[in-house]
Amino acid sequence: MQLTILGGGGFRVPLVYQAVMAASGRVGVDRVVLLDDDAARLGVVTDVLAQLAAEAGAGPAVRATTDVDEAVRGADVVFSAIRVGGTGGRTRDERAALGLGVLGQETVGPGGLAYALRTVPVADALAARIAALAPQAWTINFTNPASIVTEAMRAHLGDRVVGICDTPIALVRRTLRAVGLDPMAFDRGEAEVDYAGLNHLGWLRAVRARGRDLLPGLLADDAALRGLEEVRLMGAEWVRAQRALPNEYLYYYDYTREAVAALAAEPRTRGEFLAGQQSAFYAAAAAEPALALALWRGALAEREATYMATERESTAAGERHAEDLGGGYHEVAVDLMAALLGAEEHRMILDVANTGPDGAPLLPGLPADAVVEVPVRVDGAxxxxxxxxxxxxxxxxxRVAAVKACERLIIDAARTGSREAAWLAFARHPLVDSVAVARRLVDAYLPA
Known part of the structure; x- marks a missing residue:
């Protein structure tokens, strides 16, 4: 079985490869094709994967290419994790917003909309080639902003594309642990959760097991709440007021002024930190290929430990707990693959069309074809x-409806080149507080 990874020269590709190796009896991937437009990065990642396979004693065969059709043809599963514009594009997105006094973050707010403007045309082109050359393939999208990109790719792939993110399922598992259940109880169907929203904009509003909702009891328990990363970021009092547990990215919506001030005060944005770190890693690994795996592991540990560090410092949330470390999207992707290929059944939280089991909208007021983030059951069907x-x-x-309207406007702007649609998208976003600022954002972003 062939797994094609779009963005195959990306830093986190070895995590996917490791997860596939660990699940060899579940997903049966025997060849991995890496696609990237940066041949040098492809070479480094290929070295890392070869060393991972040698360390394990075996691993799927790896082939790298810069040709889209060669990569897509014959794929059974396509994993999309591209970064159009690279880390340089991300740093421009962050700095342009912060320079105008609004949030500079890669997926939330104006930074996310700018990222989508660059990414949607490329995602459209890739999805069209997948539809033409591998129409039977499942496409798993992790390319950010995941809600927007998944919705754009659906125009070509329909239900054969699904968006994933590890933050909602991580919240669910931490919550299950906090109420005394096995963290995998939802996955196995032993607990029921009501989580809904968009990617990086959702809430967990119920956890049902043993015939009752366990969330109210958790919200009343100070000690148990302190164990949740989201509560340490946003405060137990605010979480209780909402009667729901928020996705950690809600911090940017609920504490916008504090987030902007903290980010603006940093000498480097997150994008600038990652640009420097990744540049150093790829250069060092290219110079010393035999050390590629060791260098990657060191860089990964630093990257994970510093995730949302500025936000945690500004709220006195403290160090990340051990159970919060480790980007789990690669494990979510493997579970999804195993289910879609018919070997297993899983309950997950994914980015899918807003259509419920009875055909009615899952989130009333949103279009049926809008992509939302909700609990699902996945199997071979x-x-x-x-x-x-x-x-x-x-x-x-x-809030969800307002952001979704902006997402759909930005898709239109990316496809048509309409400056007016882009202006409307930025101006109507909850995290942009001025039409004039929105115009200046458009002027800053469009040339790039």
Whole structure:
């Protein structure tokens, strides 16, 4: 079976390869094709994967290419993790926003919309080639902003493309542990959760097991709440007021002023830190190929330990707990692959069309073809959204609807080149507080 990775020269590709190796009896991948437009990075990542396979004693065969059609042809599963514009594009996105006094973050707010403007045309082109050359393949999208990119790719691939993110399932598993359940209870169908929203904009509003909702009891338990990363970021009092556990990225919406001030005060943005770190890694690994794996592991440990460090410092959230370390999207991707290929059944939280099991919208007021992030059951027949028994509170739904409208405007702007659509998208976003600032953002972003 062939797994094609779009963005195959990316820093986190070895995590996917490791997860595939560890799950060899579940997913049966015997060849991995890496696609990237940077041949030098492809060479470094190929060295890392070869050393991982040698360390394990075996691993899927790896082939690297810069040709899209060669990479896609014959694929059974396509994993999309591209970064259009590279880390240089990300740093421009962050700095342009911060320079105008609004949030500079790669997926949330104006930075995310700018990233989408660059990415949607490329995602469209890639999805069209997948539809033409590997129409039977499942496409798993992790390219950010995941909600926007998945929705764009659906125009070509329909239900054969699914968006993934590790933050909602990590929140669910930490919550299950906090209420005394096995963290995998939802995955196995032993617990039911109501999580809904968009990628990086969602809330966990119920956890049902043993015939009752366990979330109210957790919200009343100070000690248990302190064990949750999201509560350490945003405060138990605010979480209780919402009667729901927020995705950690809600910090940027609920503490916008504090987030902007903290990010602006840093000598480097997150993008600038990663650009420097990754540049050093790729250069060192190219110079010393035999050390590629060791160098990658050192860089990965630093990257994970510093994730959202500025936000945690500004809120006194403290160091990340051991269970919060490790980007788990690669494990989510393998579980999804195993289910879609028919070997297993999993309950997950994924980015899918807003259509429930009865055909009605999962989130009322949003278009049926809008991509939302909700609980699903996945098996060999596909992805099946689960019923949501707890509605989003009106204020939550209003925020989701506003952001989704901006996402759809930015897709239109990316496809048509409409400066007006881009201006509307930025101006109507909850994290942009001025039409004039929105115009200046468009002027800053479009040339790049």
């Amino acid at each position: 596909g992805v099946h959204p689960l019923e949501l028994r707890t509605e989003l509170a009106p204020a939550m739904l209003a």
